[in-house]
Amino acid sequence: MPRVLSIAGTDPSGGAGIQADLKSIAAQGGYGMAAVTALVAQNTQGVRSVHLPPVEFLAEQLNAVSDDVQIDAVKIGMLANQQVIAVVAKWLEQQRPPIVVIDPVMVATSGDRLLDAEAEDALRKLLRYADLVTPNLPELAILSDSAQATDWAEALEQATKLSLKFQVAVLAKGGHLDGDLAPDALVEGTTISHFPGRRVQTSNTHGTGCSLSSALATRRAAGETWPEAVRQAKRWLTESIQHGADLRVGQGSGPVSHFAGLWQRGGLETAPTAAELEQDWWQRIAPVRADIDALPFIDGLASGTLEDSAFRWYLAQDALYLRDYSRALAEASRLAPTTREQAFWANSAHGAIVTELELHESWIPAGNMFEHQPSKTTTGYLNHLNAARDSYPILIAALLPCFWLYHDVGTRLQVASHPEHPYRSWLETYADQSFAEATRQAIDLVVTAAAQTTTEIRARMLQAFIVSAEYERDFFAAPLR
The missing domain is CATH 1.20.910.10 (Heme oxygenase-like)
Structure with a gap:
């Protein structure tokens, strides 16, 4: 069973952040752990405030886990500022976990940038520790120092540029494009694996980026190749999005149903001895x-x-x-x-x-x-x-x-x-x-x-x-x- 550490912020409504990561890791058959970078007061309708604990406490969380548990993969989400990124970078340098997936949280749903220029530069440098980065199109543009892609071909160019520059696999995601299609592509240098998809017509998309990246970290730690991990995680996430409305959680952009398929196929009854x-x-x-x-x-x-x-x-x-x-x-x-x-x-x-x-x-x-x-x-x-x-x-x-x-x-x-x-x-x-x-x-x-x-x-x-x-x-x- 893969042991996967999520380094990210919280979501008290349970749809995104470490709460989504832990559900996603469990849904892929992994054991989830979490080190909190930020305490976020948010729900399905938006973020109200963010509290950053002292960075020394983040370091204590990370060391407490790695001193005791063998970590098979790390998923990194919200890092908030340059000081937080520096603590995570130092820990990665010391521990060198075998698999690192970064989901760069850089742009709010409203389009506002969440990091200042110094933090953005620090996050780019953090990519040298990563095996896979999973930006949405606005984040891909920032990381590749480009204007946001307006079509899929341009997005693939930016992903290839980013992959070659930082020697990291990039999952380009087409969810921000217009139209019924929602393609994804795994870019490993000049090698591109395509994963066609259609947009699911639903408002239950809260936490999809968090969920996908943690699923990929877990499946890769379980021994799947990156293309196979993307293929299986994408199928799982589509199923979870399709059942998100069944949860009836929140009045805004609701969460996905991480365990919908497992509940349907396996039921809830405890197996008797x-x-x-x-x-x-x-x-x-x-x-x-x-x-x-x-x-x-x-x-x-x-x-x-x-x-x-x-x-x-x-x-x-x-x-x-x-x-x-x-x-x-x-x-x-x-x-x-x-x-x-x-x-x-x-x-x-x-x-x-x-x-x-x-x-x-x-x-x-x-x-x-x-x-x-x-x-x-x-x-x-x-x-x-x-x-x-x-x-x-x-x-x-x-x-x-x-x-x-x-x-x-x-x-x-x-x-x-x-x-x-x-x-x-x-x-x-x-x-x-x-x-x-x-x-x-x-x-x-x-x-x-x-x-x-x-x-x-x-x-x-x-x-x-x-x-x-x-x-x-x-x-x-x-x-x-």
Whole structure:
């Protein structure tokens, strides 16, 4: 994660200055820091006053950060006067950060120049520390000591002149030109990379220069080339401008919506941990578990009074279920993204078709094992598993209740068994240590997958899990219906 320091003034309304820089850095996946050069009383309608803290305090801010944090990139915005520029220049000379982007704040929206002649000259000299400078057209004219460009060709000439003179990349921005087009160009000496664009018809453009320059610093620090950083940052900023009006901030030139795209694509829900999901999912099926405990079939299993015919009917349906359940487990193994998961589901498939069916053979002759017709519940449950086979995370969520609920029921019923209990062997199978370990591993695999996937897939996993749990309940209820 790039660590990016913004050296700039403030905007208490949040749309420009370091407030915009920090949002922009975060939106590009960076960690933002800030050293304040000026305290600006402003809002979307304009600047009211500017307070400059002592330059010694600015030096203390800069040193406090660089003494402790490895800085990957620096974005420089409002510097206010020659004394502030001198402090920043001295710090840059000492620290030599790997990437420096300067957004020269030299001209107000009204067209008034914000720096005196001495400060403008000092800012030009500061360019020798920069890798990229991002002036608007009025600022480009001042830096190149020219009249403001009236067309795009003239702007590119000025950018080329500035780039060659100071050996710095220049992002020429056509936002101040008339017309529907708003082109940008990255000028690196005599090499020019063009980035066509159309003007977004909106008044929400407050802080666009701050936001773009800090985005470029962050993306370059993340390893992108300057052309790629410009291309991606321009796309992001256009998206943010298009959604700026949705913020409904201010009565003047409103801010852009720095996180609009992230909010739309990622949502606001905090990603749960695997442990939280395990607890939540178990609680989600608490009513189902209560229903299972209240079933006459379960009561008869616990006491050993369940009629033999009902138990054999249950086992016959279970055999039909296990035959296709093992196939679903095998499919999970095929879809598994890691060899560890692949091995677990494959071993589980083997256990379902061999170990568990061997237990059934002690009650039902092997030749008669699959002669029964599947019940409505058996058919519905298997259809549910088959419907999940096109998605690994949803399939394993659907498979989990057969582990989790059987282990839960088997463990509690095994306590009630005794040496002469007629169904003791069945109860012991689902309460033994090996099945407990398999259940634990199945839970871990499923909730980990759920924690790492998207909100949409996680919701579908939960639904598949709940439906399977309900089928497990109905499966236990069916023999005595």
